[in-house]
Amino acid sequence: MTSDMKVDNVTAVLKVIAILEGLDAVGESSLADLSQRAVMSKSTAYRFLQTLKNLGYVTQNPESEKYRLTMKVFVLGSSALGNVDLIKTADPAMASLSKLTREAVHLGTLDTSTAEVVYVHKYNSHFNLCMHTRIGDRSPAYTNSIGKALLAHLPQNQLDTLLQNIKLEPRTEKTVTSEQVLKKELSSIAKSELSEDLEEMDEGVCCFATPIFDHNGKAIAALSMSIPSIRYHQEITNEYKKILIEAGRNISENLGYAKK
Incomplete structure (x- = not known):
């Protein structure tokens, strides 16, 4: 040639x-x-x-x-990311969450090469006031609940390297831009099953997420719910958090995860 x-x-x-x-x-x-x-x-x-x-x-x-x-492009991308089984496994739980809460439900993975969350599956909110995303969208992991849930479960050396290679820039006035503060928050998240984003990625939108583990015990994704801040601080949100955590546990178990 x-x-x-x-x-x-x-x-x-x-x-x-x-x-x-x-x-x-x-x-x-x-x-x-x-x-x-x-x-x-x-x-x-x-x-x-x-x-x-x-x-x-x-x-x-x-x-x-x-x-x-066409969906053929998405299938091709999902196959490359290894998310086909993950999406199939998570979909029933996500559909149930969407039907029950009527809020936006997202499934995201972490691209460790860029420290970004990639949204691989979603159910839109039934309300006009909501978070707007598309499958394939990306966002800085430190700004949102999905990203925090996944960063919190990275090996410490991998997390340190990742944070050294990115700049913590504000998306809103509430975005955490201090590495020390972020690491302290991630340490707390790692001991629980829930992370939160309180208007740190988008003004007026709050999110919470729970990690999903594979059969090797690796956090490969996180499941989240996004709620406008005017509806977030209501008693029903605490119930939604419990339901989301349970859904995440079920998805992990269906992927072969056995909590020690």
Whole structure:
């Protein structure tokens, strides 16, 4: 293969990635908007979109003619993350929590390379006032309950290294930006089954989470519930916390975890 052919192949891959990321960012897009977002001509974008359609990664709305990603992309990503079994196992409990509380329920994992939470499954809130996320979204682990639940169960040396490589920047006025304060909180969380985020990631939104363990006793994910702050400080929230912890325990047991 000549060097020119190699360059062309790399360029093609970069353009496909740009299209996929463009669709991921907006959800649904016209050809004109997508070509502009991906910085390529409409004819080039159209050619790659047709290939992605034929492969089943993109679909087109016959009425609006807009393009969007298919679930095949999510399945591919989930397989790479090793979360397919996790999601299947967690889904019934999450569905029950959603039906019972009507609040937003999330399942997230920790990307230790970036110290970010990745949301891999969710049930939307039934209320208009709620936290808005999409599957695949990321957020700094130190700012939210899922991230804290997972950071708290990392080996100490791994946690120290991870925190040394990130900057604790505020997302809101209540975000913990002191490493000393954060470590103290994580130490407390590690002794319990619950972590909290009190408007530390988004103003007006509070969350609580519980870790999920695999058969080796490793915290591989966390289950959370998000509630607007105006509803959070109510007696019913304490009941929701108990229910969430029990759901997390059940999911862990179904994954083969046996608490010592």
